[in-house]
Amino acid sequence: MYNSVNITKDICWVGVNDRQSRVFENLWPLDHGVAHNSYLIVDDKVALVDTAAEGQAGDFFRKVESIIGTEKEVDYLIVNHMEPDHSGLMKALLDRNPDMKIVGNKKTFGLIESFYGITSNLVEVKEGDEIQLGKHTLKFFMTPMVHWPETMVTYETHTKALFSGDAFGSFGSLDGGIFDDEVNLSFFEEEMRRYYSNIVGKYGAPVQRAINKLSSLDINYICSTHGPIWRTEPSRVISLYDKWSKQEGEEGAVIVYGTMYGNTAKMAELIAQSLSEQGIKNIKLYDSSKTHISYILRDIWKYNGLIIGSCAYNTNLFPPIEALTEKLKHVGLKNKSLGIFGTYSWSGGGVNNLQKFADEVKISPVAEPVEAKCATCDSDINGLKNLAQKMAESLKSDK
């Protein structure tokens, strides 16, 4: 049972940790849980910034009531984001606080009605509008598509706290500390990049627009809906998001393959070994049948090289590789050095579909694709070594 935590004298974290769910959005693995953060600002008026998921009512209301009791009402619910992991307790909160105003923008209200049937108590805010709570002032900025069309962020001008919604969020529950200086940042940087690539990755351009829009704000705290609160070095997390939203990777390569009987896997290993001989140290080699796409995406976002291999499967790509390439098309993969290879036995379908994928994401492979018939022969081995050499040259030239 976790207590609320003060961020400033009057702003409290009243978030909840979910260590029970196996997946996020019923899709993405939660090996280390996830925090759904909500924030309570207590002044002449009381404001809550977002809520939590529907099933988290007990922990959430216990925390809120530990601060304001059961007599004092919440005056405002600020809805930065409508996804139900943050809006799930809106109706229950309104039932407890019937005079509470629900603050959102025009796009928020359609979703509120559709999800929860709420059509009253709504207060619309536009870009730059302010709400005075007492000494705290909330100022609103629209950040559409970070992560849904209605998303906005709220800046509290007295404490310079930015309530950023999903932006700067991370997988991983808050296991003790809640601030960046209290947690293992290496762990959270990995989980944050996994969150970014899995959840927000498609919206690089809106993230760039949001970063530019907020660049003039003086920020002491970044309070996201997931993960730690950034108070020591908020600029660090902004620069990470800047890099990821531009898909700027560091020197290294992800090699991911689909194999039925191990022949495509052997080709992947040969490429990895050749890349290493060329001086590339960051190499991640994944069997797509074993490793969840969530982690493969996380590392694709980290490195500037991507090499994909597939056996032919019923004249098409091997299914997990097909799923990966579809996802990469969906998120608009760019800024990568790309290599492709694969195997076939009685028909093609692996390499030719990888070539189609390369055409669709508009990235020319660094070398001729290598396609082995059943198992590699000498000429295939030379082709794979050539692919690795061209890839290494391309990765190094990105510096």
Ligand code: FEO
């Ligand atoms: Fe954490 Fe887009 O919801």
